[in-house]
Every structure is written in structure tokens, then in C-alpha cells.
Amino acid sequence: MPRVRTTRLATGARRGAAVLLCASTVCLPQGAGRAVASGGGDGPDSPFWVQPAGRAARQVRVWEERGREPDAAAVRRIAEQPTAVWMNAEDPRRQVEQIAEEAERAGRIPVLVAYNIPHRDCGQYSSGGARDAAAYREWVARAAAGIGEHRAWVVLEPDAIAQWASGCVPKEAAQERLALLAEAVRTFKAQRGTSVYVDAGNAGWVSDQALLAGALKEAGVGEADGFALNVSNFHTTPVTREYGDRLSDRLGGAHYIVDTSRNGNGPLPPSGVEAHGEEAWCNPPGRALGAPPTTATGDGRIDAFVWIKRPGESDGACRGAPPAGQWWSEYALDLSRAAAAGPPAVPPAPEPAPAPAPPAPVPAAPGPAPAPPPAAAPPAAVPPAAAPPSPQT
Template sequence: MKVTQTTAALFAAGATAAPSAKIQSRAACSSAVTLDATTNVWDSYTLHPNSFYRAEVTAAVANLSDASLSTAAAKVADVGSFLWLDSIANIAKFDDAVADLPCENILGLVIYDLPGRDCAAKASNGELAATDIAKYKTSYIDPIVAKIKANPNSAFALLIEPDSLPNLVTNSDLATCQAAASAYETGVAYALTNLNLPNVVMYVDAGHGGWLGWDANLAPGAAELAKVYKAAGSPAQVRGFATNIAGWNSFDQTPGEFSGTSDAQYNSCQNEKTYISKFSAALSSAGFPTHAITDTGRNAVTGLRLEWGDWCNVNGAGFGVRPTSDTGDELTDAFVWGKPGGESDGTSDTTATRYDSFCGKDDAYKPSPEAGAWNQPYFEMLLKNANPAF
């Protein structure tokens, strides 16, 4: 998955790292969990280092090309990250992930299987056709709802459908996005309505400052999120929005990475902190909750991209600030690791069906496998360039 607009900003530079999260020996809470979405739940819960990413990192440690990295690499497994339920089959990952979830941790889940998914790119096109809204509801959302209901003593943070609503705002000229528009809005509303459970907090994806942060996109972007939120009945467990998911933008670098470009005058959101401030104001006017989480998983290095919109396996990237609620910004609930570092954004194989030209650009790492597949050399690069270091 990744954005398809010539707009994406930087990495979180200069922030202070929180200690990496360690799995505790305790299991689920002894009673039902109720999350108050009017508050910042990240002040009370630690993002869970889920078992799937832990296994990927453990395997990566065993396969290191540079043995001197092993101690640092092993520490990555203890960092909380979101688990991507990006297909009907991958819903099965839920069970193992929740099995070792201690009461003080919150399990981050990415809800990501809309009909006609990723309508403006090829690398992460989904399994459902744009007409498969009924299947999305009954075979994807409903089983996730059932699993969460079966685990009332555990806490869940849900990131709702990356790239979907932003694509409707900025890529409405594409036939693929036009065909998917109805399913996107209907599907996201259905997800918000049915996942509105007491032990859940939800954030709707809002791209990043280089996407909806353009001055002309702020109000339309806010209107689109608010439209779907209201269609869902304004669910109480929606806390706000997510930014920079699987992205590269800095949280607070000033001046911004692309502030010197000829079109910078049209985008005042040169970092994610400014974007959150400005987009929150637009959302408030539109009637949508105004708090955010921001992905800092791979944004430790700036100045790597040729353009804001270059989103695929950026070469020279590094692991960024560990998940924490200590963001220094009232509107930003937490820094999170949304994209598991080491999993590819898309293949660089030009003959592949899902090859996207962004994955062949000069600033994209090559070779890279299909989206979601593990890329060992890229993981090692992220580790070497991590800031703060492991």
C-alpha cells in the first residue's frame, strides 16, 4: 500500500525515543475493557509487539548478512507495530496476535481490504473487485467484528482503510477510483458502524501532509472523512485520523523537506505536525473528531526522495521514533509504527502484474519483492540508519 499523489513529506527527525515495548507475562485483562475515545488511550496502553512481526524479525536476525547487527536487530522485535489484516485469509493472524496480548498492551490492527483497493496504484491492489461490497461486509468486516467481540477483555486500536478516502479526494479523475468510490464510502461506513465496540478505538486514514495537506485539499479532504463518518452514525469509538501510514514524512522538520520547491507555496503543511494542526481545524468545522496518530516507523532520514509523492521502498530510509504517546503535541495522540519495517511496499520487477512505476524510480530500493513480502537487505538498511539507533 502507498499513496499515489505527488505529495508526501518527511521523517520524524530529532524526537526522543521511548523505551521499546516488552511483552509482559500477563495475558488478557480479568474483566471487560472499555476504551474512552474522548481521551488519549495511548497514555494508558502500549502498542503491542505482535507475534507476526516478532516472527519476521526473529527470522531476519537469523539471516543477517552482517552479524554485528544481531544485538540491535533483535531489539526491533520488541517494538510495537500494527498488524495488517489485508486479506480475508489474513484475518487468521488475529488469533495468534491476541493470544499473547497482555492487559497493559493494545493490539493495533490495520483494516485494509476494500473493494477496488488502492485504486490509484498497482502495487497493493486488493483481492476484491469494486463491485464486491457484499463480500467485504460478510467475509471481511463481519468476521473481524466477531473476533473482537469474542475478546472483550482485550484492547484494540484500528486503523481504517489506508489510502481509500484520500484517493477519492485527489484521484477522482481516474476510472478505477470512480468505479470504487461507492464501495469505498459504503465499506468504510460499514466498518466504522460495526467495529464501534467498547474495547476499540478507531482512526480513519487521512494520507499525509503532502497529499491532503495541499491548501486546496484540506477542506475537501475533511468533508470526505466527515461525510462517511456521519453516514456511519458518528460512531463514538472514532477518535480521529491517522497520518503518514507507511510514509516517509517528518513530524516536525522545519523548514520542510520540499519547502524549496516551486510549488511549495501551495502547501503550507510541510511536516506532519503542521498537517495535523491544519487538518484538525478543517475536520472540526466539518464535524469529525480531531486527534491523530502518526507513523514514524521508517521516517528517520530526510532528503532521500526526488518528489513528495515517491512512496515505494525509499532508498536510504531508517527506522524512526519508537511508539510513544509523548509527542509534544496535544492533537497528536501517539507516534506509532504503522508499516512493519522490512515488509516491501511493492515489487521492482517490471514484468510483474502488480509492478508500479514508482517502485522503479531512481529513489526506490532495488531489488524489492511484492508488497508485504519480506525484504531482508531493506530491513538491514533501516536498522543501520535508525534514528534513534537501536
């Protein structure tokens, strides 16, 4: 599946491992897992489809059978939320048809991720993609045909534009990449029930928003429903909102969506990166589930908070984790436990600053600095379950 970097990019930034999710080689029993009811998240403002037998749901079943009720309850928090499905089949039509049909029967909308651009991930954890432009066009056409008349949201190519901006894409592929994305937008939007959001990286990646906005325009964002931010990354919603609103201004007020799947505690602080000797985006410890998927964002330009990255799937083979996109139950537990009583509430939209009050005649003495928050406890060990390769963002 996808990954996003926390490091601000100037020239060649690196990105995290992404999660390619879907039918794959999972080490859990084929029929294991008390299926989560196919439907949507809690509340009327969560219209998205919950995959009834996803990896988290299967892990819940395994732990229930082993009597690990507290662990099962923790991971059930993930299993019961709608998460995106990464289209990873060589011919995605049947995979997408099955998802779209099941979601329609449940009266819900599936969130799909197109992640097959040529020279994907610049040779990192989730490298691969279509062999050339012609193969990519055919793949997109097959995916769109699978959606057909059904409703669906499509997140288009995590990291593709941010990596283009970083200069890591080979010259020939870079020249055609934006045009391919624009064609993909038109192909998916030809399906009348499909909403499309072009990935735009994250708040810690491309600092040159003029460059990013220009690339998004060339990639067809004007014909899409908007852009996506923070896919597979950890930046908080307020930070992402500030970045997204500035980018939206450059795009004529374009709407956007935010991946809140793992941003409950924000990204790993620089001191944590130094202490652990790994990049901040790759399975950082002490992170937490973020606000649950919803369209009630409190911001007119943010269409939804979504879980595009599937919590519990590895960013890559770092910090003792399995390869990118494979299920890592230990990390799933870490994310859920760090979220304490549950994912945080949707943060309110910023309000206008009040008029400044007249200065006080006598300035108050400064108070003591607040104490730093306690460090999160390390995740508990649990049996890993293999999963398909995933994108990095």
C-alpha cells in the same frame, strides 16, 4: 501493507506499495527466531503489543545462528518495537482472535490494519480487496467479531480516501466507498474496547484539505477516534504535525495518530528521485527508523506515534526489492543503520513564537549557508525473506 505517496496529488497521484503483513510465506525457517518477548515497547508510554515471532525477530535469529551479530543487533531494533498487524486473511476472525488474546495476556494493545476495501490500491502494487460491498461488510464484521471484548486499535483502510480524492477509483466503487468506510467505523466501534482511526493519506498527497475533510466526514471520522497520517510514508513528524493540525481544525479538533516507522530522515529529496529513476515512496534509499511507538507525543491532538508500516517489508518491486509486503532484510538493515544510535527522540510540540525583539541598530552580516547533510550509505546485502503482499500508501 500500506504505502503513501510523497508526490502532492492534484488529480491522479500514485501511491507506494503497502505491506499486508501477518502469517505468510516467509523464507525463514518456521521455528527460527529467538522470540522477542511478547509485550510492549520500552517505557510506560508504549502500551502497544510486540509480535513475538514477527519477520524481524526471525531474521535476528537466523543471523545470530550464522554469527552475524552486528546485523542481528541492528534488526533487533526493529523486532523489539510494536508494529501493526495487517489483517489479510479472507476470513480474518481467527487471525484477529489469536492476536487479541495474545496481546491481552501480555497486558498490551494490538494495532491492527483493515486493508480490504473493494478496488484496493487502484490496481497498483497492492491491488485486490473484497470482491464487492457485501463481501467487504462481511469481512469487517468478522474482523470486529475477532476483536470482541478485547482492546485493539484499528487503522481503517490506508489510502482508501486519498485515492478516492485522486479520482483513480472506478465510478461505482467511488460512490459507495465513503459509505462503506462509515459502516466499518460503526462496526468496529461497536466493540467497546476498540479505537478506530480512519486513514487520511499523508502530508504530500492531497493538497485540497477541504475536499479531504469532507470525505473524512462522510467516511464517519466523527464517530471514530480520529484519523491516521503518514502510513507507510516518510514525511517527518513536524511536517506531518503541521498538516495534521490544519486538517484537525477542519474536523472540529479531531485527534490523529502518525506512522513514524520510517520517517527518521524524511522523504527522499527530489534530486534523489531523479538520480535513482524511481518514485520517491518506493523503497527510497537512505531513510531511517523514526520515533518509537508511544502515546507521549507532546501534542494534545496526536494520540500516538505508531509503526503502522512494518520496517523491512518492501513497498514494491522497485530498486531491486521483492514484491510489495515481502520481507527485505537488506532494507531493514538500511533503515536501522541510518537511524545511527537509535530512533530519534519524540519531537517536541511547537511552542508559541516569542515576541519580536526591537531591531538592532546595525544589521548583522549574513553568515555562510549551512553545509548539506552527508548522504546515507547504501544498505548492506543480506539474504531476503519472502513475505505476504502488502498495502501501498
